[in-house]
Amino acid sequence: MAAKVFIDGEVGTTGLQIRARLARRDDISLISLAEADRKSRDARLDAFAAADVAILCLPDAAVHEIAAELQALPCRVIDASTAHRTDPAWEFGFAELDAGARARIAAAKYVSNPGCYSTGAIALLRPMIDAGLIAPDHPITINAISGYSGGGKAMIAEFEAGAVTGGFVYGTAQQHKHLPEIVARAGLSRKPIFVPQVGQFAQGMIVQVPLHLAPGGPAAALDALRAHYTGQHFVQVVDRADMGDRINPQRLNNTNMMELTVDGDADTGATVLIAVLDNLGKGASGAAVQNLNLLLGLNEAVGL
CATH class of the missing domain: 3.40.50.720 (NAD(P)-binding Rossmann-like Domain)
Structure with missing residues (x-):
């Protein structure tokens, strides 16, 4: 039935x-x-x-x-x-x-x-905390860009009418509605700084979390992601090269997939965690x- x-x-x-x-x-x-x-x-x-x-x-x-x-x-x-x-x-x-x-x-x-932004942020941060690579009170910044469909019918109408061109940054007052769930579900004890953007495209999303880790940090972070998501279908951990030199926020549009990867400098430990998803799909x-x-x-x- x-x-x-x-x-x-x-x-x-x-x-x-x-x-x-x-x-x-x-x-x-x-x-x-x-x-x-x-x-x-x-x-x-x-x-x-x-x-x-x-x-x-x-x-x-x-x-x-x-x-x-x-x-x-x-x-x-x-x-x-x-x-x-x-x-x-x-x-x-x-x-x-x-x-x-x-x-x-x-x-x-x-x-x-x-939420869409928080799906990417939590997916990246929770394995870092579980693996002990960062502490729950680690100072975190999250940078993200989403397609304008995330703003609902009113924002879609603005973009499609040409009233907005080039996209924009918003939510800089650090009161974004996704912040509480990122803190609660990623396992953080300190609210991150979150700077979202809306791009001149309908759907798709990239979430980035830069971290200062110990030397070798990018490899350790990638290992933590792979260990956390082994055997998952809709969340895939990929090599950075698989996303190309220029990461396209629309690469997973019209799917329920999310791809995670890591880039950075092994010598200094400067690390960037990256998530790509469709804000209307997995988001x-x-x-x-x-x-x-x-x-x-x-x-x-x-x-x-």
């Missing part, structure tokens, strides 16, 4: 991407509301009650409004917003985080999908489908 899935907010950027991934599957039955009912509390609650799994693709405030009502319903929930990413009642939906992550996600009633809708598969007891790669 097909699993019944309701996407609350299916007409947003992430919701549309999730729907596209699920619509072609015969093991999923999508519950959709008529346009007139999409903001109706009663119609939405009826859809939640009928679903095996609901996926919230809503602004944080709207998630908080509906979340309490879902506790009395049997459906399991994946939240694609920022609202619950550090909430201990919600399992963090990064299946490659550690050896027990998949089992925790599969058993959870509530799963919080990671959003692809990860949500991966988590949905785990909740349903399926191979996590189905439909991806």
